[in-house]
Amino acid sequence: MKKITVIGTGYVGLVSGTCFSEIGHQVICCDIDQNKIEQLKQMKMPIYEPGLEDLVRKNVHDGRLTFTSDVSVAIQHSEIIFIAVGTPMSETGEADLTYVKAAAKMIGENLNDYKIVVTKSTVPVGTSRIVRQIISKHAFTSVSFDVASNPEFLREGSAISDCMNMDRAVIGASSDMAAKIIEEIHEPFHTKVLITDLESAEMIKYAANAFLATKISFINAIANVCELVGGDIVKVAEGMGLDSRIGNKFLRAGIGYGGSCFPKDTLALHHLARVAGYDFSIIQSVIDTNDKQKTIVIDKLLKALGDVEGNAISVLGLTFKPNTDDLRYAPSLSIIPILLNKGAKVKVFDPIALDGVKRYFGASVTYHDDVYDALHDSDACLVLTEWEEIVGLDLDKAKSIMKEPIIIDGRNCFDLEIMNSRGFHYQSIGRPAVGEERIGNLAVTN
Ligand SMILES: NC(=O)c1ccc[n+]([C@@H]2O[C@H](COP(=O)([O-])OP(=O)(O)OC[C@H]3O[C@@H](n4cnc5c(N)ncnc54)[C@H](O)[C@@H]3O)[C@@H](O)[C@H]2O)c1
């Protein structure tokens, strides 16, 4: 059992801190946001993540997990310090390291004994060395310390299970001893451990995210070609995925990736490469393809309705994926303003994120916590997130309450045959529109 202090109690800090306490370590999660810490002490979760509250309660109850806003004391208390602060996108696209640097400074100022400072935040190659320099600069004593990079790979919405059953732990460290200690703290996870140098560990995180984003943009591009020449992207992806070299994951075509990671990490990698003298054109194409993909549903809507001015448009699903309340870089935040600019009356539904979205749209849209209320009297509906409530929609009921049975589905939630038999005007991504058969690049309307 080791003492671990986690600096930054956001998504990663809270989830990974809780999971490390669950496997037996003594964990202190600290944050400069006092309000967040006070809420956590009262067992109010700052994020929506299935299973998180129960696991936090259990570990707090068992005395392995505590929360504090006294970052200095928390640092002094532990031998292992995780840095899990945000690394947001700056205006130029590079990762903003302000919070990482501030955390390193605080660690230096509170270096009372040997410590291993582990960066879990996603950071550009070279950051661990910067962290080491900052700690040395601010340390009052000559106490020794190590730095390490141990990137986090969890996904929002399945974060607890991703963390408890991680595919691998990547560990880059400034000494063999530090690498061994970090490997040991992972032992109860029974996962594969890859020990690397610091730079490789940092690069693995960016490369993994950029590769996954590339898979998504690639399948979206194939979907767009299918719409022009024929083919059903769901079948195409299935056929590709059966090749074990390709695999079936991350081949779901849709309105593109959003979230707090892929958009910022692809840009940060592109920036990192450019500054180093390499034009990473593949990543630029991935980003451009994703940007265009977001608004494809608007083109389909305009084609179906002609004009949206004065029309009631239901937008179903606002978060960037289901099972999270995170709205960072969610496609809905790009799509709704376009609808509003075109004069549509926008009615939004999301099972979790309505409060969050009010910050962006105020009184300019109407908010519905019942999916059928959102569909009532609407001229068309856009599906942006595959929430269970949306995928499991009672289609007959939906059709009976909509003014026009037009569904533009950005997540391929519904079966084409079923939509056809129920009489919807249904368009999805990379699949033949209902009522339309394609032979080669020749569209034949039934
Ligand atoms: N969100 C994810 O699913 C995910 C997954 C893997 C990796 N990551 C990476 O992990 C990092 C953290 O992401 P996140 O989504 O958890 O961020 P977040 O923005 O949700 O949380 C960061 C937290 O750090 C706190 N903080 C900032 N400076 C601090 C300081 N000096 N001392 C103490 N606390 C401080 C903030 O108050 C905030 O609560 C990022 O680099 C991100 O790219 C995120």
Ligand SMILES: O=c1ccn([C@@H]2O[C@H](COP(=O)(O)OP(=O)(O)O[C@H]3O[C@H](CO)[C@@H](O)[C@H](O)[C@H]3O)[C@@H](O)[C@H]2O)c(=O)[nH]1
């Ligand atoms: O086949 C797919 C898979 C995903 N997505 C979209 O891609 C985005 C990201 O999804 P996902 O990767 O599941 O969620 P994140 O929580 O953003 O997780 C990613 O980003 C994290 C932060 O770096 C990493 O830790 C994870 O490994 C990585 O999957 C979402 O908008 C999804 O709708 C698709 O469009 N098609």
